[in-house]
Amino acid sequence: MTSTRATLSQVAERAGVSLAxxxxxxxxxxxxxxxxxxVRAAAAELGYSVDAVGRSLRMKKTFQVAFAVADIGNPVYVEMMRAIHEVLAPHGYRVVVMTTGDTTTxxxxxxxxxxxxxxxxxxxxxxxxxDWLIREIQQAPVPVVVIGRALDDHGISSVxxxxxxxxxQAVGHLRAIGRGRIGFVNGPLDTTPGEARQRGFDAAVRGVGAEVAEDFTVxxxxxxxxxxxxxxxxxVVAANDLLxxxxxxxxxxxxxxxxxxxxxxxxxxxxxGRVFYPSLTSVSLGSTERGRAAAxxxxxxxxxxxxEAQQVVVGPTLIVRESTVRSGQ
Amino acid sequence: MTSTRATLSQVAERAGVSLAxxxxxxxxxxxxxxxxxxVRAAAAELGYSVDAVGRSLRMKKTFQVAFAVADIGNPVYVEMMRAIHEVLAPHGYRVVVMTTGDTTTxxxxxxxxxxxxxxxxxxxxxxxxxDWLIREIQQAPVPVVVIGRALDDHGISSVxxxxxxxxxQAVGHLRAIGRGRIGFVNGPLDTTPGEARQRGFDAAVRGVGAEVAEDFTVxxxxxxxxxxxxxxxxxVVAANDLLxxxxxxxxxxxxxxxxxxxxxxxxxxxxxGRVFYPSLTSVSLGSTERGRAAAxxxxxxxxxxxxEAQQVVVGPTLIVRESTVRSGQ
Known part of the structure; x- marks a missing residue:
């Protein structure tokens, strides 16, 4: 007697409210x-499986997912958060945002x-x-997805x-517009982005100098x-828009x-960066796409x-604006 | 035998870790x-009251406080969030940020x-x-503090x-620098800030026009x-920095x-607004102070x-920058 079961979407439609x-x-x-x-009335009318609800209650599902970031003021995380929300909300999940703090501890x-x-x-x-953080993530009682370093070899899902x-790409663009004396402002080198971006700069060009900022801020x-x-x-190539x-x-x-x-x-x-004057030429790392993939x-x-743990890689895209090429107007 | 009890701070000091x-x-x-x-070893050495811990466990304290805002991308909320975190973290509380969504529902x-x-x-x-939201807040099983409208008459703590x-203040400044034809860009009038700011503009000046933006965004x-x-x-007086x-x-x-x-x-x-070019003359509504007061x-x-419910009011302060007075440099 389990055939032709009503779905959650059908209950939502009958109740005239959102899926969430x-x-x-x-x-x-x-x-x-x-x-x-x-909603219960609609579910009853359609014979929507109460079993499914019972199972969820036994599992003590909270229908909340945390999104934890180092700096809630960095707009790149705001875009990720919106993308995560857009994926999860239709399935009834709320997103709660938390800060990791600055340290591994x-x-x-x-x-x-x-x-x-x-x-x-x-x-x-x-x-x-x-390694300490990786071990903690491996032992976590609920799924954890990492946006940052690829963690293929550790059995952790990552984007x-x-x-x-x-x-x-940024260096290539600057050379293409005739710039030959290129400097670099990076953030802390002991961070995942700082290490990768320094490596990218050193591989791309013999720069005229590099400075390390104390933080990824203006x-x-x-x-x-x-x-x-x-x-x-x-x-100057800067390691992010705020820099x-x-x-x-x-x-x-x-x-x-x-x-x-x-x-x-x-x-x-x-x-x-988009609303700044001059608007920033910037390398998109697909924050929306990464948030969506993680969600x-x-x-x-x-x-x-x-x-199974899965890995997703989102590629970079250069977007040229006024901070490198003055518009004709 | 309850005299000279050790405090949490003493335990923290003995353990050599933070209070949080x-x-x-x-x-x-x-x-x-x-x-x-x-930490338990330090507590045992100092004879720190296990009762206090037991009491907290019975109360099922989560040591988490939610901060719920309409738009997590608005920097005003980032500043409030930081202030709330700074007040609560030393007491062992985490702050989780959530979105209210756009609607009362x-x-x-x-x-x-x-x-x-x-x-x-x-x-x-x-x-x-x-009224619907006020009733829900009054019935909430845990304390709720509102940053927004003063809610004296409803027994709700508010900032x-x-x-x-x-x-x-913004209009007064513009007049003082010789501007006489002043327009207004406001956000939606059915919001708490939109209503108050329209009232402020209409009281201050006979403007040459006002436009209502669909949202408080750039x-x-x-x-x-x-x-x-x-x-x-x-x-032009704008109802917030993004506008x-x-x-x-x-x-x-x-x-x-x-x-x-x-x-x-x-x-x-x-x-x-501070890092924009030209930097914005802006009326501070004390986001840090309001966040701290709420926390x-x-x-x-x-x-x-x-x-008892308490009310705190934080006054506005005008800060003059380049968008109204070009600096001498």
């Missing part, structure tokens, strides 16, 4: 009483906190991924990108760029025009449709 | 096994989800606060500001400003110089030190 609301109402995770009654503590069972899984984008190759980029711009150069904005501010202090005197590239293709992996793991 | 880690280790909310053993559902017991309290900054008065501000700038004016950036982009499209032809003010004094209220409620 239907799922939450049936699972008792945060719907109003009115909503619960309406705080990141490990956060992963360890999954034991308290407040979420069904975690998507995490750590700045640094060492990575090729930021070294992306820096190569303020730190400004300080590092003041040092870098004492050298004679006609272009690039710091570089442009330093150039303005020195009376240098961007892009005429110094062309500047960023990385991450963020909203702040897809999480969904399959959380719903038990997938057991 | 000590608290988490003792409460079993996300410390590594190594950390738990170390989604906001109500979020407050209702507190019944699942995943946090000890919630700081919420809703775009709209109607509010005077954004109408802040718009008045993109929506650009569209609204294209309409507004068809009028002859020499200044102000949209206004400046619209002015550039029309070949208008900022601030020479059109002076532009924002509101919220955000990081993006203080939450802490007192969550720890049972306070039962």
């Amino acid at each position: 609301s239907t799922s939450r109402a049936l699972h008792g995770t945060g719907a109003s009483r009115e909503m619960v009654e309406r 705080s990141t490990v503590e956060l992963v360890h906190s999954l034991n308290s069972g407040f979420v069904d899984g975690m998507v995490i984008s750590p700045l640094r991924t060492d 990575s990108t090729d930021s070294a190759g992306g820096i190569g 303020a730190a980029g400004l300080v590092a760029a003041r040092r870098l711009l004492t050298r004679e150069l006609d272009a 690039a904005i710091g570089v442009i501010h330093a150039a303005r202090e020195l009376g240098l025009r961007v892009p005429e005197d110094v062309a500047v590239t960023g990385m991450d293709d963020t909203e702040i 897809d992996l999480m969904l399959r793991l959380a719903e038990g449709a997938e057991q | 880690s000590t608290s988490r280790a003792l409460h079993g909310t996300g410390a590594s096994r190594e950390m738990v053993e170390r 989604s906001t109500v559902e979020l407050v209702h989800s507190l019944n699942s017991g995943f946090v000890d309290g919630m700081v919420i900054s809703p775009l709209r606060t109607d 509010s500001t005077d954004s109408a008065g802040g718009i008045g 993109a929506a501000g650009l569209v609204a400003a294209r309409r507004l700038l068809t009028r002859e004016l020499d200044a 102000a950036i949209g206004v400046i982009h619209a002015a550039r499209e029309l070949g208008l110089r900022v601030p020479e032809d059109v002076a532009v003010t924002g509101m919220d004094d955000t990081e993006i 203080d209220l939450m802490l007192r409620l969550a720890e049972g030190a306070e039962q």
Whole structure:
């Protein structure tokens, strides 16, 4: 008698509410009483399997997924978060955003906190991924998907990108527009992005100099760029958009025009870079695509449709704007 | 035999770890096994009351506090979040950030989800606060502190500001620098900030026009400003920094110089406004102070030190930068 079972979508349609609301109402995770009654009535009419609901309750599903990032103020994470939300919300999951803190210890503590069972899984984008963190992730009681380093050999699902190759694209563009004296402003070298981007720069060009900012922020980029711009150069590759904005501010202090005197590239293709003046030439690392891929992996793991760890790699794309090529207007 | 009890701080000092880690280790909310053993040893040496720990466990404290906002991409919320984190972290609480969604229904559902017991309290900054939401907050099983409308008469702790008065400060500044034809770009009027800021503008000046953007974003501000700038004016008050950036982009499209032809003010004094070019004159509504005040209220409620609802009001402060007064350099 299990044939022609009603689906969740059919219940949602009958109740006249969203899939997410239907799922939450049936699972008792945060719907109003009115909503619960309406959805249960629709489920009863359609003979929607109560078993499925019972199973979820026994599993103590929370229908919450954590997204943990190093710096909630970095717009690249905002775009990832939106993409994760868009994938998970129709399935009834809420996304809760948490900070990993700056250190491996705080990141490990956060992963360890999954034991308290407040979420069904975690998507995490750590700045640094060492053996300690990898061990903690392997032992986590719920699925964890990493956005950052590829972790093929550790049995952990991950979404990575090729930021070294992306820096190569930025350098190639600067050479193509005739810039030959190229400097680099990077973030901390002991981080996953800092290491990869330095490698990419060193492989692409014999630069006229490189400075390491204390952090991947505008303020730190400004300080590092003041040092870098004492050298004679006609272009600066910055390791992300926030650093690039710091570089442009330093150039303005020195009376240098961007892009005429110094062309500047960023990385991450963020909203702040797009609305900045001049708008930033930037290497997109597909933050939306990476967020979406991580959420897809999480969904399959959380719903038990997938057991094996999987790896996804999203490639870089250069987007040319005013900070390297002045528009004709 | 309860005299001269050791405090949590003394345990932390003896264990040589932070207060937050000590608290988490003792409460079993996300410390590594190594950390738990170390802290328990220190607690045992000092005779730290195990009762206190037992009490917390019986209370099923999660040592998590939710911060719920309408748009996680708005930098004003990032600053509040940092302030909340700074107040709560030393007491062992994690902050989890959630989105309210755009509608009252989604906001109500979020407050209702507190019944699942995943946090000890919630700081919420809703775009709209109607009776339905107020009732849901009053019935919440854990403390809720609202950043937004003052809710004195409803027995709800709230942190509010005077954004109408802040718009008045922006208009006063524009007049003081000789601008007489002032337009306004606001966000949706059915929101708490939209309503207050419109009221502030109408009270301060007989403007040459006002346009309502679809949302409090750069993109929506650009569209609204294209309409507004068809009028002859020499200044625009924008209802927040993101809208102000949209206004400046619209002015550039029309070949208008900022601030020479059109002076532009924002509101919220955000990081993006500070690093923008030209940097934004903006009315600070004390996002850091409001976040800190809300977290203080939450802490007192969550720890049972306070039962009564309290109200805090943080005043506005105008900060003058390049978008209204070109610097001498």
